[in-house]
Amino acid sequence: MPTLLDMPDDPKYTIKAVSVQTGIRPVTLRAWERRHDILNPHRSDNRYRLYSDRDVAILRWIKKRVDSGISISSAAAELKTMAERGDYPELVPVAPAVLVGTRNMPASQYARELYQALIRHDEGRANELMKEASAAFDLLTLCMQIIIPTMVAIGEAWYHGEIRVTTEHFASNYVRGKLLATLQGFPIRRNAAYLLVGCAPLEQHELGALMLATLLRSRGYRVEYLGIDVPIDDLVDYARYERPDMIILAASSTEAALEMSTLQEKLKSQMRVPPVFGYGGRAFDRDPRLCDRIPGVYLGNTLEKALNSVREALVVKTPQNRLSAEKVIEKE
Numbered sequence: 580m581p582t583l584l585d586m587p588d589d590p591k592y593t594i595k596a597v598s599v600q601t602g603i604r605p606v607t608l609r610a611w612e613r614r615h616d617i618l619n620p621h622r623s624d625n626r627y628r629l630y631s632d633r634d635v636a637i638l639r640w641i642k643k644r645v646d647s648g649i650s651i652s653s654a655a656a657e658l659k660t661m662a663e664r665g666d667y668p669e670l671v672p673v674a675p676a677v678l679v680g681t682r683n684m685p686a687s688q689y690a691r692e693l694y695q696a697l698i699r700h701d702e703g704r705a706n707e708l709m710k711e712a713s714a715a716f717d718l719l720t721l722c723m724q725i726i727i728p729t730m731v732a733i734g735e736a737w738y739h740g741e742i743r744v745t746t747e748h749f750a751s752n753y754v755r756g757k758l759l760a761t762l763q764g765f766p767i768r769r770n771a772a773y774l775l776v777g778c779a780p781l782e783q784h785e786l787g788a789l790m791l792a793t794l795l796r797s798r799g800y801r802v803e804y805l806g807i808d809v810p811i812d813d814l815v816d817y818a819r820y821e822r823p824d825m826i827i828l829a830a831s832s833t834e835a836a837l838e839m840s841t842l843q844e845k846l847k848s849q850m851r852v853p854p855v856f857g858y859g860g861r862a863f864d865r866d867p868r869l870c871d872r873i874p875g876v877y878l879g880n881t882l883e884k885a886l887n888s889v890r891e892a893l894v895v896k897t898p899q900n901r902l903s904a905e906k907v908i909e910k911e
Contacts, residue, residue, distance in 0.1 A: 582667040586636045590621035590629035597630045599714045601638045606765050606797075608638070615655035617641060639671040686716060686724035693729045697750040698742050709757055718761070718797050722790045723882055726754060730786060754786060759804075762793040768801055772824045772893050775814070777805030779830040779858075780838040787860060788829040791885055798886070811838065815845045818854060824893060827878070829860040836862040836869050843874040855892045859885055 594605045603611075611617045618637060620628040637658070644654035661668060684692075689712045696704040712725050730750065737747040776792040778785050785807045796802040805814075809828065818826060826846075830836035839858055846853035856875035863869050863877060870877045876892050878885040 581670050583633060583636045583640060583670065584667040586631070586633040586670070588631045588633045590631050592630040592635065594620075594628045594630070595717075597635055597638065600635055601642055602710075602714065603638060603642055604713070604764065610766070611641070611651060611655070615651060617655050617658070636670055640668050643671050684711075684715075686712070686720060687728070689715075690725045690728040690732075693725060694732050697729065697733060697753060698736065698746055700746065700749055702753065705753060718794060719883060719886075722794065726758075726786075726790065730754060751786065755789060758786070758789045758793050762789070762796055762802075762804060765793075765796045767796075768799055771799050771801045773801045773803075773821070774825045774827060774889070775803050775805055775818065775821075775823045775854075776827045777809040777814075777829075778807045779828045779835040779860075780808055780810055781832070782828075782830050782835040782860075783807050784831045784861075785829075787831075787882075788827070791827065791829070791859075791882060794882060794886060795889065800889075811842050811845065815842070815849055818846060819849050822850075822852075823854045825855040825857060825889065827857045827859075827889070830858065830863075831861040833862055833866065833869065836860070836873060839875075840873050857885075857889060857892060 592600070594608060597603070597608065598605050612620070618630070618634050620630050620634060622628065641651070641654050641658065644657070645651055649657075658668070689708055693705060693708045693712075696702075696708060712721055716725070733742065733747055733750045736742045737744060774792075774795060776788055776795065778788050789804060792802050792804040803823075814826065826842070828839055828842070830839065836858075843853075843856045846856060857878045858873055858875050859878040859880070864880050876888060878888040
């Protein structure tokens with residue numbers, strides 16, 4: 580049986596391709612490299628990581644050990660000891676039929692199947708679909724083309740009486756849990772621009788704000804997610820103490836949106852250098868005139884526009900070295 584050492588060592592795979600082949604998320608790969616010195620991937624001229632077939636084989640072996648209950652630190656130490664003896668492990672057999680992301684379904688098909696799984700309360704099937712989709716698509720595509728269409732369809736089905744409110748709650752909480760796990764899986768970069776993200780006072784619908792918070796942390800920003808119904812006075816007091824570079828709130832109703840109308844003024848009155856205030860949400864999609872009543876930066880009507888608006892706002896607010904984390908993440 581061939582060993583790991585028998586595999587070619589020429590660099591050719593990006594971290595995304597390796598993630599698809601191994602089922603290991605890019606953020607986990609980076610953490611393993613940093614904390615456990617498992618691999619030292621080649622860096623291309625533009626500083627992107629490039630992995631070899633040997634690297635992929637090593638990661639498959641490590642993952643198999645971790646999946647069997649061995650800690651990552653123990654698995655890494657075991658591999659190092661074997662390598663020092665020249666006794667490299669045998670290759671882990673690969674079954675193409677079970678590789679994550681091999682079905683190559685379009686995002687719209689994942690959205691349809693995820694909708695069906697959630698309205699059946701089939702959490703196991705939903706987990707399979709989310710795992711496949713997370714490996715096959717980047718996070719922005721996952722949010723915009725799979726999660727959002729799925730939740731819009733579920734909301735419409737509830738509105739028309741096609742599903743129970745319990746089903747809508749199950750689906751929303753399932754997606755919320757997945758997003759929170761993803762958010763918390765990304766490293767916290769203390770030297771990056773510092774953002775507070777949450778929902779306006781009275782606002783109970785948080786998935787849009789949570790998706791944006793997750794995407795921003797994935798791009799290297801230091802993000803604290805504050806959740807639903809954030810009181811304005813408490814937020815101002817917290818901002819005085821923590822001094823974030825930007826505050827972002829979302830609102831889906833006119834009432835919630837208008838609750839934000841005093842935030843920028845209060846920040847300016849309480850802080851010598853106030854954070855940028857950005858906002859968005861369905862309330863502004865339905866009535867763009869609300870933007871005239873809410874001082875601050877309207878972030879746009881899509882997640883992609885919001886990400887660009889945040890970056891542009893922070894270029895003015897934040898020293899350039901505080902913004903470098905997003906560029907590092909993009910290269911990785």
